[in-house]
Amino acid sequence: MGLSLVTYDGRMARWEPDARERLVRAALDLFSEQGYENTAVAQIAERAGLTKSTFFRHFRDKREVLFGGQEVLAELMVGAIADTPAGAGPLVAVEAALVATAKTFTDERRAHGPQRLAVIEGNDELRERAALKMVGFAIAMTDALKRRGVPELEAAVAAELGVLAFDRGYGHWLEAGGDFGEIARRTLRDVREAVASLQRAE
Structure with missing residues (x-):
C-alpha cells in the first residue's frame, strides 16, 4: 500500500527537515506500485507532499533515489x-x-x-x-x-x-x-x- 505523506496543514511544503526521507519513501512506494519506468519525478514529489524543485535539491534524477x-x-x-x-x-x-x-x-x-x-x-x-x-x-x-x-x-x-x-x-x-x-x-x-x-x- 502506498504511503501518502503531506504536510500537517495539507499544503505543499517548500522545505521540510525530513524531505529526503519522505522523497525516498514516496519513490520506492511508487516504483513498487506502478513500476520504475512508469513513475515520474512529479508523481514522487506529489506523493511526498513536496515540490519538484525540492526533489531536485536532493536528487539529480529518479535513478539517484536508488543509487545515490x-x-x-x-x-x-x-x-x-x-x-x-x-x-x-x-x-x-x-x-x-x-x-x-x-x-x-x-x-x-x-x-x-x-x-x-x-x-x-x-x-x-x-x-x-x-x-x-x-x-x-x-x-x-x-x-x-x-x-x-x-x-x-x-x-x-x-x-x-x-x-x-x-x-x-x-x-x-x-x-x-x-x-x-x-x-x-x-x-x-x-x-x-x-x-x-x-x-x-x-
Whole structure:
C-alpha cells in the first residue's frame, strides 16, 4: 500500500527537515506500485507532499533515489586504503575500506533495503546500473591499492574480492542487521577462506 505523506496543514511544503526521507519513501512506494519506468519525478514529489524543485535539491534524477551515495562510499573506501599502515597487505587495506563504509549503513537505509532491491531486480536497466556500481567500487579500490605500490593484477584481485565481500555482506546486513563493519570483516574472511579452499583443491 502506498504511503501518502503531506504536510500537517495539507499544503505543499517548500522545505521540510525530513524531505529526503519522505522523497525516498514516496519513490520506492511508487516504483513498487506502478513500476520504475512508469513513475515520474512529479508523481514522487506529489506523493511526498513536496515540490519538484525540492526533489531536485536532493536528487539529480529518479535513478539517484536508488543509487545515490555511490561517490561517498567510493571516497570512504579509497581514503581507508590510503590510511592503512604502509606495511599492511592488500587485503588488510581492502578490509579497512569495507569497514570504513559502515557509517553509512543506518537503520533508515536498512528499512528501505529490501524494497529497493526488489525494484532494482525487476528492471533490466537498474540491474545493469547496480552491476556498474560494483565495477566502480572495484576500480576505485584497485587504483587506491596501486597507489600503495601493489602490483596491478594483485590490486585488481584484492579489489574484486573486496567487492564480493561487500555485496554479500550487504545481503547479510539486510537480513539480520548489526554492525556492517563486523559483517564485512566476517564476509571478507569467508571469501578468503573460499579462495584458499579452491587452491587446496587443485
